[in-house]
Amino acid sequence: MSEISRNGVGGGGQPGRIGIGLELDDVHMKILEVLRENGRISVAALAERVGISRANAYTRFEALRADGAIKRFTAEIDHVRTGLGITALIFVTVRQQMWKQFRAELARMPEVEYCAITTGQHDAMIQVRVSDVAAVHTMVTDRLANIPAVKATETVFILDEVLKRPYVLPSDGDRDRPRSPRRPAPEAQGDVPLGMMRFVGAAEGRAALRKDG
Amino acid sequence: MSEISRNGVGGGGQPGRIGIGLELDDVHMKILEVLRENGRISVAALAERVGISRANAYTRFEALRADGAIKRFTAEIDHVRTGLGITALIFVTVRQQMWKQFRAELARMPEVEYCAITTGQHDAMIQVRVSDVAAVHTMVTDRLANIPAVKATETVFILDEVLKRPYVLPSDGDRDRPRSPRRPAPEAQGDVPLGMMRFVGAAEGRAALRKDG
DNA sequence: GTTGAAATTAGTACGAA
DNA sequence: TTCGTACTAATTTCAAC
Numbered sequence A, B: 001m002s003e004i005s006r007n008g009v010g011g012g013g014q015p016g017r018i019g020i021g022l023e024l025d026d027v028h029m030k031i032l033e034v035l036r037e038n039g040r041i042s043v044a045a046l047a048e049r050v051g052i053s054r055a056n057a058y059t060r061f062e063a064l065r066a067d068g069a070i071k072r073f074t075a076e077i078d079h080v081r082t083g084l085g086i087t088a089l090i091f092v093t094v095r096q097q098m099w100k101q102f103r104a105e106l107a108r109m110p111e112v113e114y115c116a117i118t119t120g121q122h123d124a125m126i127q128v129r130v131s132d133v134a135a136v137h138t139m140v141t142d143r144l145a146n147i148p149a150v151k152a153t154e155t156v157f158i159l160d161e162v163l164k165r166p167y168v169l170p171s172d173g174d175r176d177r178p179r180s181p182r183r184p185a186p187e188a189q190g191d192v193p194l195g196m197m198r199f200v201g202a203a204e205g206r207a208a209l210r211k212d213g
Numbered sequence C: 001g002t003t004g005a006a007a008t009t010a011g012t013a014c015g016a017a
Numbered sequence D: 001t002t003c004g005t006a007c008t009a010a011t012t013t014c015a016a017c
Helices: A026-037 A043-050 A054-067 A099-107 A133-144 A170-174 B026-037 B043-050 B054-067 B099-107 B133-144 B170-174
Strands: A070-077 A086-094 A112-118 A124-130 A150-164 A197-199 B070-077 B086-094 B112-118 B124-130 B150-164 B197-199
Touching: A026 A043, A026 A054, A026 A070, A026 A170, A026 B070, A043 A054, A070 B026, A086 A099, A086 A133, A086 B112, A099 B150, A112 B086, A124 A133, A133 A150, A133 B197, A150 B099, A197 B133, B026 B043, B026 B054, B026 B070, B026 B170, B043 B054, B086 B099, B086 B133, B124 B133, B133 B150
Parallel strands: A150 B197, A197 B150
Antiparallel strands: A070 B070, A086 A124, A086 A150, A112 A124, A112 B150, A150 B112, B086 B124, B086 B150, B112 B124
8 A cells, every 4th residue: 555755866856845846944844843753743732832823833734734745644653562573674676577566466465564666786675574583484485486576585684673763854954964065075075985885776777667667 | 863662583472462561452453553544533533433432442542652552653744845855775784892883873863764783794774865866975975984883885775665554563464365374384385486585694793783782 | 824712622530331 | 341421621713813
């Protein structure tokens, strides 16, 4: 379920004005900041925390929802408590021209929480939550392996989830980041050990793969 | 911020009864199911959808919150709309005995949405959201490279987020999954191309790394 | 975009089954 | 435990400014 908006590399626009949606000003951002920490706050309390009137808060709240800037509200739950304490990442290599099938099969796998198409060595990364390690094995060898679209997989386990923010906002950077310019100053690039850093681009023909998804 | 519960590989318990918390029955699960799709639903409406009384819904709702099964409520937002349309995964190799420093530095990076410690070739995977591809480059070469704890990185871009469920619940499997047993039947393992599947274990000495985090 | 007052709904506290 | 009801407090809506 829940197809989400596409992020195209290189398609980044300027903050606050993207697409044909409404313009997000500082007040909108502040509203989002509050809602990400407490999604169940009343609009009245929200108005007070943001520093605007009730009516204004209702208007903006509804606008953010209607525009799609807020996609939905959800509860964050403790997976260990619900019996799904094992999390794994499965990197999948997908056969060309079979993306549609791959996506269809994904929708039929409830244990998959997240799937993203990536550049690099593999084509997609999926995150699964299951009750035990055996279930990961079953998932990979029984379910994924039986999908013709899946050429190969590579599985790693998640030992610990160190950080999980509800989501990131542009305004987060205003806190302690030194307001870095879009492009780093040329002289700043010299003093880092670039040899240790690898940017992994898309494999050959990857660009064409997105079309038949 | 927001340290979350640790998921230990091999530490999976039986569903519905983990740790010393409250016992989660079918009604609790149904409540979570509703709340994950609509985190702002009123308790009155929640009671109706689950099929219990209002008073009972309040009791269980509060119990789930107090127990920690529900960690928080949040709004899911459209990152492209807020100007953070570029998402990247950075796989990090961390120097032994320097995990504490790595985690401290992570907390000071607002663009990091998620960080997990993994088995396999790398030690950690972090997901960042920024406004443009140049910001990823700045992030990796300027910020991450300057952390002594970081030995090496590998970066891939996310081209498309195909699937993003609020979270997975054990009951999700009751829908269309053929109620698979914990461990796959021996004969079922023979007809899959195991040669294409790779399970990547932890690098040498990885187990010791968790202690000094 | 703001304030204030009416209508509605949410949250709490009971006793009964 | 769970349900049903009554009570109190808060929120949402809608009006005028």
